[in-house]
Amino acid sequence: MKIRVRYFAGLREIVGQDAETLTVPEGTDVAGARALLVARYSRLQPILERSLCAVNREYVPADRVLQEDDELVFIPPLGGGAA
Amino acid sequence: MKIRVRYFAGLREIVGQDAETLTVPEGTDVAGARALLVARYSRLQPILERSLCAVNREYVPADRVLQEDDELVFIPPLGGGAA
């Protein structure tokens, strides 16, 4: 099945694009998609380990099972704390 | 000796003027000046009982002894609390 992955901030700079479509097996969860991305872009590994996950604009745990056409976004740490 | 009394807000409306000069005996304190004003303007009594006193722009207790040329102001309750 196909899912949509969008990249923002530091992730976009590493990946070099805003978004892509991934083909993953049925039953793949967020952690599985993350492993697939790390395999494809090894420089993503440290930042993905610190990131939260969102599916269809909601924060979700890493064991959330993906569905066809889901929008998956990894949310690197937010840095606004100090201002 | 002479002191200056200034009136604001509700006091000004009762007295009908912004300020006046009072002649009081040496050694008169704020409470004494207040009694004198109540004798002169009986309608001041209830509001003066609820008012703080300021001499030369500082809050003072009622037993503060007045000096020549002091500026005496009674400060009715402040009503800004709610907004």
Place this chain on the structure above:
Amino acid sequence: MEPVIQITREPLNREALVTAVAAPEVGGIVIFEGVVRNHARGKQIRYLEYDAYPEMAEQQIRRIVEEARQRWGAERVAVAHRLGRIEIGEASVIIVVATPHRAEAFEACRYIIDTLKTTVPIWKKEVSLDGEAWVEG
């Protein structure tokens, strides 16, 4: 900077007050604006009339701002209070505090308005459909 303190019969100018506290080291600005509202204490308000003992009010505000500077390091503060007749929707008081980090701006701004309301000799008269009265807090 020296604090900006205005006690004036003119409409207050929020833009000018914010500009006055701006600086390259500022990261957070908190603005409080007290506005005349259409009802109070169950009465329908037509307008408010503010009076002050202006010299003492200014001196007291200066002292409150200095306390905020010492407690929260709030170095850039503007306080403006309007006197006279003020219509519904118009501002009677504006306080602007600019600090490097936002927590101090929130704390200092709130301290200044809360203390101003209880200690600074400024009074308001409510003019309602029922008549008019000086408000006692």
Place this chain on the structure above:
Amino acid sequence: MEPVIQITREPLNREALVTAVAAPEVGGIVIFEGVVRNHARGKQIRYLEYDAYPEMAEQQIRRIVEEARQRWGAERVAVAHRLGRIEIGEASVIIVVATPHRAEAFEACRYIIDTLKTTVPIWKKEVSLDGEAWVEG
């Protein structure tokens, strides 16, 4: 009223946001403005660059504003966040809360900015004399 929520690459307009929340029953307005400052974490900043996941950011902000409405009765709120390059002294975020009484406006405004900073997917990159880096809170 429906809250005003803007996520935009244009300079923020404080006046328009305050006007949007005005109403005859409003007695207190608290405005928070986050401004780009010239130094952070020991570095001299040249400018900041903000990025967001805009659809999710807007949805999260809407949820935070709804929480503020329930907790403090803050019915009149505007939140605007700017994206892209923002220069020193310019606002990256403005939050305006208008309530009948000031305490609720202070509480709700602070809750909204504190929660926004920690949960809404908006990121900043600091561009300093030493280089550039996405900030992790």
